[in-house]
Amino acid sequence: MITPDYLQELEKALVENANPDTAVKMKKYMKDHFEFFGIPSPLRKELLREHLKTVGHISGNRTEEIAKWCWWAPQREWQYLSMEMLGRQANKADIGLISLYEYLITSKSWWDTVDFIAIHLLGSYFNKFPDQIENITNKWMASGNIWLHRTCILFQLKYKAKTNTGLLENFIEPLTASKEFFIRKAIGWALREYSKTNPDYVIQFVNTHQLSGLSEREALKWMKNKSIIN
Numbered sequence: 001m002i003t004p005d006y007l008q009e010l011e012k013a014l015v016e017n018a019n020p021d022t023a024v025k026m027k028k029y030m031k032d033h034f035e036f037f038g039i040p041s042p043l044r045k046e047l048l049r050e051h052l053k054t055v056g057h058i059s060g061n062r063t064e065e066i067a068k069w070c071w072w073a074p075q076r077e078w079q080y081l082s083m084e085m086l087g088r089q090a091n092k093a094d095i096g097l098i099s100l101y102e103y104l105i106t107s108k109s110w111w112d113t114v115d116f117i118a119i120h121l122l123g124s125y126f127n128k129f130p131d132q133i134e135n136i137t138n139k140w141m142a143s144g145n146i147w148l149h150r151t152c153i154l155f156q157l158k159y160k161a162k163t164n165t166g167l168l169e170n171f172i173e174p175l176t177a178s179k180e181f182f183i184r185k186a187i188g189w190a191l192r193e194y195s196k197t198n199p200d201y202v203i204q205f206v207n208t209h210q211l212s213g214l215s216e217r218e219a220l221k222w223m224k225n226k227s228i229i230n
Helices: 004-014 019-029 040-056 060-072 076-088 096-104 110-130 130-141 146-154 163-175 181-196 199-207 213-225
Strands: none
Touching: 004 019, 004 040, 004 060, 004 076, 040 076, 060 096, 060 130, 076 110, 096 110, 096 130, 096 146, 110 130, 130 146, 130 163, 146 163, 146 181, 163 213, 181 199, 181 213, 199 213
């Protein structure tokens, strides 16, 4: 792949800071799914900050080009950088960007990218364009794709009191019998996060739904740690 001009200096910085020993450990942590430069998160973010100071943010008409190039580059750090660049402009996202977000969720899918996209990109997008939620999430829930399902469950994770509990229930209830670890974990995580805002709701939800053991443990973990429940 020919590196876009916008990313050429960043590529040089990544290559110069690559650490093969760390790369092996990072690859192992990610179950050998991806190759790595071996650049830890703090350094990667610093390199991005320096890059953006020099070349600026991605211009709107190049967003898809740059994001997809990063997505198909071999090293996983490129995917992280793609998300972080998009995240810095999430509040300015155009309504049509949803197709790119869906592409990123369903390509090279794993929890590390899907969770960032769900929480930081989709969370911002649906907050800005709430009229898009129903049609998009209905399509995603009908897709059979576990990563789109996980995204539906998690995009409200930071909404706190603005969480639409009816919507959350519509995502969780069809998936309570799922055998997929990443779905069970997401259900518990979403409920646990909302328990920090409305513990009574989460207690009632757990008591009235047959959740997996993993989902239930995750849902109640924070409240147990805080001695809200036994």
